[in-house]
Amino acid sequence: MYLAAEGGHNPILPIWQELVVGTIAFALLVFVLLKFVMPRMEAMYQARVDAIEGGLKRAEAAQAEANQLLEQYRAQLAEVRTEAARIRDDARADAEGIRQDILAKAREESDRIIAAGKEQLVAERTTIVRELRTEVGTLAVDLASKIVGESLADEARRAGTVDRFLDGLESAGAR
């Protein structure tokens, strides 16, 4: 435009001194910042990302651990409950068993005692009957010999006589 011609400047054409100054100044800026500032900034950026993500990860890990512990406690609790139930059942079964045992033993014992008593009774009765028989025989024989005056010395005959007499008595009694 005529304006450019007038002042001697065309805004599209660079001033070469400015190119040089711009290059040097910008190069200095880039050098200083890239060397002294930007590496630390990236490192800090990474550190912060690590800190945040690490924190999140740690929180997640803690959460997971807590959940796991909770699960574990629940499992243990359930286990303990089944165990307790089992023990109670066992105890109940044991008690029942013991009761049955005791009852059975008592019944057996009573049966045994009763049987022993009966046996003894029979034995005693037999003994008594035998003794009585002997005694009654002797008494009867003595009495009869006194009355009759006659000695029945013959043992075999005497025993036969008494026995016959007693058998007669018994059959008469049974009748």
Next chain:
Amino acid sequence: MSGQLVVAQDLPWPPSVNDFYPPAVAGPWVTKFTLMVWLAVGLVIIFYMAAYRNPKLVPSKGQWLAESVYGLVRDNITREQMGNAGIRFAPYFTVLFSFILVTNIFSIVPGLQISPNSHIAFPIVLAAISYVLYLAVGIRKHGLVKYLKMTLIMPGVPWPMHFLLVPIEFLQNFINRPVTLALRLFANMFAGHLLLLVFTVGGFVMLSADNLFVQVTSVFSFAMAIVMAFFEALVAVLQAYVFVTLTANYVGTSLAEEH
């Protein structure tokens, strides 16, 4: 009319290209523009050095600010454009972004009020670095021949089309990219400054008119200048973002396995 006003009030009206070329402070090496660039370099270095003198996991305010810029460039620009493989470029892109942002913001800083990037030399330097960077990355990763083939030849196209496509691709990838990169930044800052000039200087020109109505109307001009200053701030951030995003995109395509 305007010429008369300029004479009367010594105001440079209308704004012209010459407003972008203030007299040198001391020769062509020490001008307002070169000084501003050094100032920007100094500010950015001091800011990052101070913010990262003693970095902590739980950051201080300055460190937080510095890390926000880095995080923006790293995650929202670099990773978005290049994927995780591009993270190693994030530091350079952060420096680039910071430098462009600061120099762009100069356009609305009182006392400076113009961005160094409105002189095309500085955008050219930045675009040239991006250009060399994405070429170097591509050649280093694929080798020269494969990189050229990858860039220029579109897969799955009937072969006669290549007579048309190869020159277009060449223009696109090796000429247009760096030129538009530099021109976009330059033109935005140039136009922004021009707009601010129009409304502020225009306001003063109207204020010094001998017509009361025109003098009162200058209020709108100043109001517009304020609106434009905010707009300029937006453009400053946006252009820094766009420049870095495109650079990341170009480097990303150099790293990519396919066309």
